[in-house]
Amino acid sequence: MQAIVSTRGLSKRYGSSYSVENIDLLVEEGEIYGFLGPNGAGKSTTLKMILGLAQPTEGSVTVFGKELAKHRRLILSQTGSLIESPSYYGHLTGLENMRVVQRLRNVPGSHVREALKIVRLEQQQNKKVSQYSLGMKQRLGIAMALLASPKLLVLDEPTNGLDPAGIGEIRELIKSLPQRLGMTVLISSHLLSEIEQIATSVGIIHQGKMLFQGKLDRLRNESHPTIAIKTSRNPMAHSLLAAQGLTPILQDGFLRLSHLTDAQVARINRELLAADIDVLRIVEHKKSLESLFLELTGKERSL
Numbered sequence: 001m002q003a004i005v006s007t008r009g010l011s012k013r014y015g016s017s018y019s020v021e022n023i024d025l026l027v028e029e030g031e032i033y034g035f036l037g038p039n040g041a042g043k044s045t046t047l048k049m050i051l052g053l054a055q056p057t058e059g060s061v062t063v064f065g066k067e068l069a070k071h072r073r074l075i076l077s078q079t080g081s082l083i084e085s086p087s088y089y090g091h092l093t094g095l096e097n098m099r100v101v102q103r104l105r106n107v108p109g110s111h112v113r114e115a116l117k118i119v120r121l122e123q124q125q126n127k128k129v130s131q132y133s134l135g136m137k138q139r140l141g142i143a144m145a146l147l148a149s150p151k152l153l154v155l156d157e158p159t160n161g162l163d164p165a166g167i168g169e170i171r172e173l174i175k176s177l178p179q180r181l182g183m184t185v186l187i188s189s190h191l192l193s194e195i196e197q198i199a200t201s202v203g204i205i206h207q208g209k210m211l212f213q214g215k216l217d218r219l220r221n222e223s224h225p226t227i228a229i230k231t232s233r234n235p236m237a238h239s240l241l242a243a244q245g246l247t248p249i250l251q252d253g254f255l256r257l258s259h260l261t262d263a264q265v266a267r268i269n270r271e272l273l274a275a276d277i278d279v280l281r282i283v284e285h286k287k288s289l290e291s292l293f294l295e296l297t298g299k300e301r302s303l
């Protein structure tokens, strides 16, 4: 698969400290890449460097296979972005605002109607933007970013400040873009729950460093499930398992074990029964992505 965005050793230093340190980010064609991290982690700074809005202290950015430093104009002509809140004229209507951007970007007028249709603002296009809700303003910002039919769309926390209904709308809109318009999307958020619902790949950044990058499924597999076994005689079962070199933890009426294969679980079950211990429950507990994310960003450990 073709790399749409890749960075090498990308770093940004403000004063004596690094806000972004040695980031190798990789976004492949047709992906929705969720760039995830708590507030102040370095997401905006990274996205700004990818868009040529901030100068890296070290490292390089390649977009569409071309180095940003050398092909900035070409790359940006094929990239749409929404960084921080969208800029618009409140006293003009949505349509008039779109026309301003259309002229600035020198794209055909037909794109305006198309973009307004995609973000479902057609009905409100003649309303002044000062009378728009926050969600409508965000959608207008996305419509502006879509105007030039970009191959890459970069969105920095596009659902910030929206209510759940507004978040849902933007989410569905973004989700539809790769298939509908053949776009690749790079979107940042501090909410795992949000990224989890739309992204195909994630990059997790914390204190300027990338802690994990890859498919969401791989992140899920990083979590080793725990097997909890409830028996009729837990203390005796505990001794039996410990004698076999296992390290069960007796907690809340269950013996908890981790890193077990299916074959080991089956063997334990057989042995408990053979020792005349009834097995009442065998339950698998998977770590939620949320707890994995907190563990990663809380402990700052590298995967």
Ligand SMILES: Nc1ncnc2c1ncn2[C@@H]1O[C@H](COP(=O)(O)OP(=O)(O)OP(=O)(O)O)[C@@H](O)[C@H]1O
Residues within 6 Å of the ligand: 014, 019, 037, 038, 039, 040, 041, 042, 043, 044, 045, 046, 190
């Ligand atoms: N122009 C600047 N001058 C000095 N420090 C800056 C500047 N821009 C960002 N920083 C610092 O860089 C760090 C990362 O900020 P950044 O805005 O990239 O984080 P973020 O992950 O986007 O967080 P948020 O979601 O809160 O915007 C922060 O500590 C911030 O204070």
